Amino acid sequence: xxxxxxxxxxLRQRGAIDDRTCxxxxxxxxxEVFPIAFELRAAAYIAVAxxxxxxxxxxxxxxxxxxxxxxxxxLALAAAGCYVxxxxxxxxxxxxxxxxxxxxxxxxxxxxxDIGFIETSFHPLGGLWxxxxxxxxxxxxxGAYIFNSKLLLSASLASLASxxxxxxxxxxxFDSKPASVGSSGLAAAVAILIWRAMNSRxxxxxDFAGTFDFFIAxxxxxxSLILATNRDTRILGLILALFFATAAIVYAVxxxxxxxxxxxxxxxxxxxxxxxxxxxxxxAGVFLAMLISAVGGAxxxxxxxxxxxxxx
Amino acid sequence: xSTFRPSAAEERWLAVADIAGEKAxxxxxxxxxxxxxLLPRCAFFFLGILASAALFGLAFLLSSSAIGAGLFTAxxxxxxxxxxxxxxxxxxxxxxxxxxxxxxxxxxPVFIGPESDRPIALGLAxxxxxxxxxxxxxxxxxxxxxxxxxxxxxxxxxxxxxxxxAISTVIAWLALKKNFVRPSTQRLAQWMTVVLPLGAYLWAKxxxxxxxxxxxxxxxxxxxxxxxxxxxxxxxxxxxxxxGLRWRQHALLIAFALCVVLLxxxxxxxxxxxxxAKLIVYGIVILISSVILERRLRxxxxxxxxxxxxxSDAWKIIELGTAATLAxxxxxxxxxxxxNELEQGGGxxxxxxxxxxx
Numbered sequence: 001x002x003x004x005x006x007x008x009x010x011l012r013q014r015g016a017i018d019d020r021t022c023x024x025x026x027x028x029x030x031x032e033v034f035p036i037a038f039e040l041r042a043a044a045y046i047a048v049a050x051x052x053x054x055x056x057x058x059x060x061x062x063x064x065x066x067x068x069x070x071x072x073x074x075l076a077l078a079a080a081g082c083y084v085x086x087x088x089x090x091x092x093x094x095x096x097x098x099x100x101x102x103x104x105x106x107x108x109x110x111x112x113x114d115i116g117f118i119e120t121s122f123h124p125l126g127g128l129w130x131x132x133x134x135x136x137x138x139x140x141x142x143g144a145y146i147f148n149s150k151l152l153l154s155a156s157l158a159s160l161a162s163x164x165x166x167x168x169x170x171x172x173x174f175d176s177k178p179a180s181v182g183s184s185g186l187a188a189a190v191a192i193l194i195w196r197a198m199n200s201r202x203x204x205x206x207d208f209a210g211t212f213d214f215f216i217a218x219x220x221x222x223x224s225l226i227l228a229t230n231r232d233t234r235i236l237g238l239i240l241a242l243f244f245a246t247a248a249i250v251y252a253v254x255x256x257x258x259x260x261x262x263x264x265x266x267x268x269x270x271x272x273x274x275x276x277x278x279x280x281x282x283x284a285g286v287f288l289a290m291l292i293s294a295v296g297g298a299x300x301x302x303x304x305x306x307x308x309x310x311x312x
Numbered sequence: 313x314s315t316f317r318p319s320a321a322e323e324r325w326l327a328v329a330d331i332a333g334e335k336a337x338x339x340x341x342x343x344x345x346x347x348x349x350l351l352p353r354c355a356f357f358f359l360g361i362l363a364s365a366a367l368f369g370l371a372f373l374l375s376s377s378a379i380g381a382g383l384f385t386a387x388x389x390x391x392x393x394x395x396x397x398x399x400x401x402x403x404x405x406x407x408x409x410x411x412x413x414x415x416x417x418x419x420x421p422v423f424i425g426p427e428s429d430r431p432i433a434l435g436l437a438x439x440x441x442x443x444x445x446x447x448x449x450x451x452x453x454x455x456x457x458x459x460x461x462x463x464x465x466x467x468x469x470x471x472x473x474x475x476x477x478a479i480s481t482v483i484a485w486l487a488l489k490k491n492f493v494r495p496s497t498q499r500l501a502q503w504m505t506v507v508l509p510l511g512a513y514l515w516a517k518x519x520x521x522x523x524x525x526x527x528x529x530x531x532x533x534x535x536x537x538x539x540x541x542x543x544x545x546x547x548x549x550x551x552x553x554x555x556g557l558r559w560r561q562h563a564l565l566i567a568f569a570l571c572v573v574l575l576x577x578x579x580x581x582x583x584x585x586x587x588x589a590k591l592i593v594y595g596i597v598i599l600i601s602s603v604i605l606e607r608r609l610r611x612x613x614x615x616x617x618x619x620x621x622x623x624s625d626a627w628k629i630i631e632l633g634t635a636a637t638l639a640x641x642x643x644x645x646x647x648x649x650x651x652n653e654l655e656q657g658g659g660x661x662x663x664x665x666x667x668x669x670x
Binding site: 001002003004007008011016017021024025027028031032033034035036037038039040041043044045046047048049050051052053054055057058061097098099100102103105106108109112140150151152154155156157158159161162210211214215257258259261262265266269273283284287288290291293294295297298301302305309 | 324325327328331332333334335336337348349351352354355356358359360362363365366367369370373374407488489490491492493494495498557559560561562565566569586587588589590591592594595596598599601602603605606607609610612613614615616617618619620625627628629631632633634635636637638639640
């Protein structure tokens with residue numbers, strides 16, 4: 001087995017790391033400490049995905065046999081059961097573990113499934129049925145703020161984006177117009193931006209900023225690219241994509257977050273390629289634009305990476 | 313100071329920078345070699361592939377010859393990649409890896425005709441293997457193995473391939489005990505620890521391989537495949553778990569998880585439960601096991617569930633993305649009031665992730 005113990009001791013002698021850090025890292029190198037937190041998180045995620053998928057099939061296949069009321073009650077009870085450990089941790093003022101976070105996510109997903117099921121079976125919202133997505137987003141958001149959970153916030157933001165999509169009359173990505181998909185995505189990005197601004201006033205939830213930023217950047221950039229795939233909105237989509245890509249790169253430098261530089265460069269390069277195909281329909285021109293934008297993108301990413309490392 | 317690739321000492325310092333932070337290590341330690349974390353590396357790799365593909369397309373349009381375009385692309389891509397490695401001291405940056413791989417693959421049409429699968433498979437295997445050797449990259453080594461497997465399968469060499477993969481698995485697992493000098497060599501061994509047993513299984517299944525058939529000719533192939541493979545997988549899982557915990561090797565724990573998944577696939581017909589019941593039951597078992605292990609192992613020494621070490625950006629993004637994916641179900645027009653509320657084969661309820669495409 002590879003051991004970097006010698007190098008770590010050298011770093012400590014130089015004063016590059018303190019005694020405590022050195023001891024912790026050496027213990028890891030020697031195998032005196034063997035963390036399996038990553039494996040447990042991965043297992044918990046897979047388990048949640050399996051359970052949620054299985055329940056989806058059970059509902060679809062057994063509605064007649066079990067009955068809608070029984071299914072709705074069973075889902076609510078299962079969801080409540082998953083919330084119990086999180087509530088207990090909250091009352092004891094204990095931090096939740098990574099696996100506990102996934103149990104909470106499972107509870108939230110089951111609750112959302114229940115809300116969706118009740119709406120589909122009993123139609124309490126009538127013609128305003130799409131509001132159930134907004135309700136799900138609100139429930140997840142409440143959970144995120146009560147339990148201080150980024151995963152629930154992520155689920156809430158995804159549900160909010162879905163609601164915007166339904167408001168624009170989108171039923172699926174494949175039978176909808178790119179213009180409506182793109183514009184509803186941009187509206188969702190603006191809504192998340194406003195939410196982020198409101199959230200930043202509360203010091204306790206400042207950690208949520210990264211999750212908001214992740215969604216704002218990706219939803220805005222993807223929506224712009226979707227607009228760019230439509231002949232009628234191509235120019236607007238390309239301008240917006242390049243604008244958002246530049247904004248993401250500037251933000252990456254400002255916040256020293258390389259991931260945003262990656263989003264900006266990758267989406268920007270894709271936008272340039274779409275633009276080249278629009279302006280010059282010939283293959284040679286498109287290939288040349290692809291080559292220039294890919295190499296240019298690599299230079300920009302490398303430069304931003306150096307800037308971030310230099311300012312760290 | 314080496315120019316061809318980092319020396320063992322320089323590579324070790326790069327690994328130290330990864331665990332102790334880049335600021336702790338000086339350029340003199342690493343010999344000025346530069347490496348990137350997972351997310352930028354993937355982005356650089358994507359850009360490198362895009363640039364290489366565009367270059368090949370451009371050369372092909374101008375020359376109307378796949379061989380000419382291949383030679384030109386290989387010359388430029390491998391040349392630029394070598395320049396980046398030797399003068400800019402790139403090591404695992406992504407861009408030079410993409411260029412080297414694309415350059416090597418561009419040479420495939422130069423040496424072989426497009427008519428036959430055999431030379432294409434062999435050419436790809438050689439191209440990936442050359443890239444893997446030059447860059448000491450386990451991903452390309454895996455691709456080389458896959459291409460070599462394809463080539464062997466064309467001649468029906470499943471028996472030899474399964475045995476070769478199974479023996480290589482044992483060697484790879486035992487090799488993890490070795491005191492590696494270079495982190496890249498250890499990484500290669502760790503990848504192989506997971507990839508080789510999967511390869512052995514796929515070979516065995518794809519060609520209905522039965523290793524016991526040659527020991528006991530009385531037993532039919534069908535009955536043997538239903539017994540032998542699960543037994544082998546149970547044994548492999550137990551060994552991987554034991555060695556993984558004893559030798560403190562995450563790769564062996566992943567190999568254990570892989571064996572368990574393959575075992576579940578093999579034994580899928582043993583239980584009469586429906587697919588949805590299996591998903592729920594297995595999911596609950598995994599979740600409860602995770603919770604119990606997580607609680608029992610909250611200790612500062614030994615095998616621990618405490619989150620130690622740094623969380624990478626890539627993992628944070630994957631975690632947020634997957635939560636969002638689970639939360640978003642597919643919505644269909646017939647889920648509107650008055651429509652057909654439920655679809656066979658999957659629901660369309662908000663938040664359940666039950667998209668109907670199971």
